[in-house]
Amino acid sequence: MKKLTLLLAALFVAAGATAQHTFNHGPYLQGVTEGEASIYFTTSGRGFSWVEAREKGSSAEARRYVTTRHGLIEAYNTRNAIRLEDLRPGTEYEYRMVSKEMVDFQPYKVTYGDSITSPWYSFRTVDPRAKEYTFAVVSDIHGDAEKYTTLLVHLPMEEVQTVFLNGDTVDYFVEPDQLYPAYIDASVEMFATGKPFVAIRGNHETRGALAREYHNYVYRPNGEYYGLYKVGDTAVVVLDCGEDKPDSHPVYAGLVDFYDYRARQAEWLKGVVESDEFRSAGHRVVMIHIPPIDRAEADEDRYRELDGGTQQVYDFFVPVLNGAGVDVMMCGHTHRQMLFEPQEDRDFPVVVNDNRSASLVRVSSAGVNVRTVDVDGNVTLERVF
Ligand SMILES: [Fe+2]
Incomplete structure (x- = not known):
C-alpha cells in the first residue's frame, strides 16, 4: 500500500498536478516617490500577474496595474516588478497581488490554471512637505540574512521609512534566486511590504555571472544604480562605487x-549638486559603499586597497561634493567602523559602518543624527552632523 501511495505521489509530481500556483517571494516595495511606487514579487510558476491598489480607506474599486512593453502586457513570467503611477503625495495606499497561472501558452490558445490573490498590504507615498526623515543604513551583509535581521531588530523599525543597503549584500551573484535568501526575504519579513529598501551596489554586487541581471531585482531611478532620493526637506544622493x-x-x-563609468557619474553628480532639488534641501546625505578616504587617512593595516577604483572614488566624487553642503557621507566596505572628520581636501565628515552594525539616521531641524548599533545592541556611535 505504501509503495502504491509513493508511486501515485511520484506520478502526480511528474504531471505537475500537485504544484500549486503561489506567491513565493515578496511583495517588496521599490522606488517609492511622491507619485509612484513599484511592487516586486515572484510566483512559483509562470502566470499573468497584476497589482490592485487604491487609497487606504477608500470604497472605490481598486485600480489594476500591469506592466506593458511595446503594446504587450507582461505575462508568462514568474518575476514581476509592477509600477503604480498617478499616486497622490503623502498618501497611504493599500495594494494586493493577483496572479493567474498559465498552464499552456499556444499562439492561439492560452490555458489558465489557478487564480490567486494576496492579502492587502499598505504603504505611504513620499510627502514633499516632510521636515523629518528617518532611515536605516546597513552594509556588508554578504548573504548573512540572520545577521541582517538581528541588526534590524535593534532599530525602531516602526520609525524607519526606508532601509538603505549600502553595498555588498552578497559575495557575488551567480544563482537566479540567490538574492531572496540573502536579504530580500528577510526584508519582506521585517518591513518591505510597507516600506522600500534601496539597494546600493558595492564592489561585490558587480561580481559573478549574473551581476548583469541585478537590475531585474531592484528599482533604479532613471535606470541607473546611482540617483537622488528626495524626501521632503532631505536629499539623499546614492553613488555607485564600482x-x-x-x-x-x-x-x-x-x-x-x-x-x-565613474567619470560619467561625476558629470551627473555635478548636475545634481547644482540642481534646485538638491540646493533647496535642508539636509544632504551622500551614500556610497567604498569610502573616499585619502592616503593620509588610510591605515595600511586596515585599508590596503587604496589604488585603482578606490582611489578614483576619492578623485572623481569628492571635488564635486566639496562646497555642496553635504552634512555627512555614509559608507561601508572596510568591515571596520571609522569616523573621518572634514579635512583640507574634503569638507564633509564620513561615517564608515563595519559589517556588524547598522545606523539609524534621523534627519530633523536638529540636524542629521546618526546612531549606530552593533549586532549585540550596543550603541557604537551617536553623533549629530
Ligand atoms: Fe565592499
Missing part, C-alpha cells in the same frame, strides 16, 4: 569599464 581594484586587474578578465 570595483575596488583597477579595471585592468586580471580578476575582471577585461569585462569592466568602471573608470569611464
Whole structure:
C-alpha cells in the first residue's frame, strides 16, 4: 500500500498536478516617490500577474496595474516588478497581488490554471512637505540574512521609512534566486511590504555571472544604480562605487569599464549638486559603499586597497561634493567602523559602518543624527552632523 501511495505521489509530481500556483517571494516595495511606487514579487510558476491598489480607506474599486512593453502586457513570467503611477503625495495606499497561472501558452490558445490573490498590504507615498526623515543604513551583509535581521531588530523599525543597503549584500551573484535568501526575504519579513529598501551596489554586487541581471531585482531611478532620493526637506544622493581594484586587474578578465563609468557619474553628480532639488534641501546625505578616504587617512593595516577604483572614488566624487553642503557621507566596505572628520581636501565628515552594525539616521531641524548599533545592541556611535 505504501509503495502504491509513493508511486501515485511520484506520478502526480511528474504531471505537475500537485504544484500549486503561489506567491513565493515578496511583495517588496521599490522606488517609492511622491507619485509612484513599484511592487516586486515572484510566483512559483509562470502566470499573468497584476497589482490592485487604491487609497487606504477608500470604497472605490481598486485600480489594476500591469506592466506593458511595446503594446504587450507582461505575462508568462514568474518575476514581476509592477509600477503604480498617478499616486497622490503623502498618501497611504493599500495594494494586493493577483496572479493567474498559465498552464499552456499556444499562439492561439492560452490555458489558465489557478487564480490567486494576496492579502492587502499598505504603504505611504513620499510627502514633499516632510521636515523629518528617518532611515536605516546597513552594509556588508554578504548573504548573512540572520545577521541582517538581528541588526534590524535593534532599530525602531516602526520609525524607519526606508532601509538603505549600502553595498555588498552578497559575495557575488551567480544563482537566479540567490538574492531572496540573502536579504530580500528577510526584508519582506521585517518591513518591505510597507516600506522600500534601496539597494546600493558595492564592489561585490558587480561580481559573478549574473551581476548583469541585478537590475531585474531592484528599482533604479532613471535606470541607473546611482540617483537622488528626495524626501521632503532631505536629499539623499546614492553613488555607485564600482570595483575596488583597477579595471585592468586580471580578476575582471577585461569585462569592466568602471573608470569611464565613474567619470560619467561625476558629470551627473555635478548636475545634481547644482540642481534646485538638491540646493533647496535642508539636509544632504551622500551614500556610497567604498569610502573616499585619502592616503593620509588610510591605515595600511586596515585599508590596503587604496589604488585603482578606490582611489578614483576619492578623485572623481569628492571635488564635486566639496562646497555642496553635504552634512555627512555614509559608507561601508572596510568591515571596520571609522569616523573621518572634514579635512583640507574634503569638507564633509564620513561615517564608515563595519559589517556588524547598522545606523539609524534621523534627519530633523536638529540636524542629521546618526546612531549606530552593533549586532549585540550596543550603541557604537551617536553623533549629530
Ligand atoms: Fe565592499
